[in-house]
Structure formats: C-alpha cells, structure tokens
Amino acid sequence: MQKITQILGILILGFILQSCSGSGTTTENTTTPVGKPDAEEGGAPDASGKVSPDYAIKEVELTIPLEAGMVEEGKTISEMKCTSCHSLAENRLVGPGWKGITTRRKPEWIMNMITNVDMMLAEDEEAQKMLEECLVRMPNQNITVAESRSILEFMRHNDGVQ
Numbered sequence: 001m002q003k004i005t006q007i008l009g010i011l012i013l014g015f016i017l018q019s020c021s022g023s024g025t026t027t028e029n030t031t032t033p034v035g036k037p038d039a040e041e042g043g044a045p046d047a048s049g050k051v052s053p054d055y056a057i058k059e060v061e062l063t064i065p066l067e068a069g070m071v072e073e074g075k076t077i078s079e080m081k082c083t084s085c086h087s088l089a090e091n092r093l094v095g096p097g098w099k100g101i102t103t104r105r106k107p108e109w110i111m112n113m114i115t116n117v118d119m120m121l122a123e124d125e126e127a128q129k130m131l132e133e134c135l136v137r138m139p140n141q142n143i144t145v146a147e148s149r150s151i152l153e154f155m156r157h158n159d160g161v162q
C-alpha cells in the first residue's frame with residue numbers, strides 16, 4: 001500500500017515537472033548591439049549594481065568569442081545560487097532547465113529576469129506564463145547587473161557558443 005502511494009506520488013510529481021519545460025516559448029533572439037544598460041532612464045543601478053524596480057536593462061552587447069573570465073564567474077555564481085533549482089540540461093528542477101535558453105530568450109530578457117524577477121513577474125507576459133506553468137516563484141537572488149552579465153555568458157557557453 002505504501003509502495004503504491006509512493007509510485008502515485010512520483011507519477012504526479014513527474015506530471016507537474018513535465019508541464020513546465022519553458023521551451024514552448026519562442027522569443028526571437030535578435031542581438032542588439034551597443035553598450036551598457038541605459039543609465040539615463042529610470043533608476044539606474046547604484047554603486048553596488050543593484051537595480052531599482054522601475055529600471056530595466058534595455059540593451060546588452062554580446063561578444064564572440066566569449067569572455068572567458070565572465071564564463072568562469074558566471075559558473076561560480078550559478079553553482080552557488082542557481083543550480084539547486086536550474087539544471088544545465090533541458091529538464092526542469094524547480095525552474096526550467098537552461099539548455100537552449102539563450103536561443104529562446106533575448107539577452108536583455110534573461111538579465112532582467114535574473115536581476116529583477118519581481119518586476120518581470122509583475123509586467124512581463126512571458127515571465128507570467130512561466131510562473132503559471134512552474135507554480136513556484138523564483139526568489140530574488142540579489143544579483144548585480146554585472147553578475148547577471150557573467151551568468152548570461154556562462155549560459156551562452158552552456159549553449160555551445162565558443
């Protein structure tokens with residue numbers, strides 16, 4: 001009897017996990033050139049790089065080849081603060097797996113999600129849809145804009161960019 005309950009539990013869990021793959025969304029990955037977040041607009045990051053709620057990252061400059069130092073830093077932060085909930089493959093843990101994320105999301109979107117999840121869940125439709133599928137809200141991890149850029153670089157590395 002206990003065994004049946006266990007098996008049922010696993011099946012139900014499997015169903016829930018499957019329903020949140022994060023891969024159903026296709027956001028065009030147009031790479032916007034030019035520099036840093038637009039500091040003119042809204043509350044720019046303060047000295048520590050933290051963002052205020054009305055501030056959003058608008059443009060991210062991507063480099064090829066990757067910046068090795070940023071990949072390393074991004075990996076370290078991810079292992080400390082993210083991989084308990086995000087796998088580097090496609091499978092979902094608590095949040096969606098990261099494999100392929102840099103092709104289905106824009107870099108700005110990813111960095112806003114990392115630095116400002118509350119704003120994204122309040123205002124961004126794609127983020128809201130994901131929350132509905134995942135049922136769990138990503139906690140604010142207190143990540144600076146610079147740190148989020150390194151994590152993005154690590155994600156690109158994970159997606160096979162050289």
Ligand code: HEC
Nearest residue numbers: 022081082085094095096113114130131134136137138141
């Ligand atoms: C406690 C679990 C948890 C932790 C820790 C966590 N996340 Fe998440 N993350 C989630 C969940 C759940 C979602 C989807 C629902 C939502 O957005 O609230 C998500 C969504 C995301 C997304 C969007 C995924 C997609 O497929 O579009 C990104 C990007 C992301 N997280 C990055 C990070 C980064 C970077 C860290 C570490 C600094 C991190 N997360 C730490 C749970 C977590």
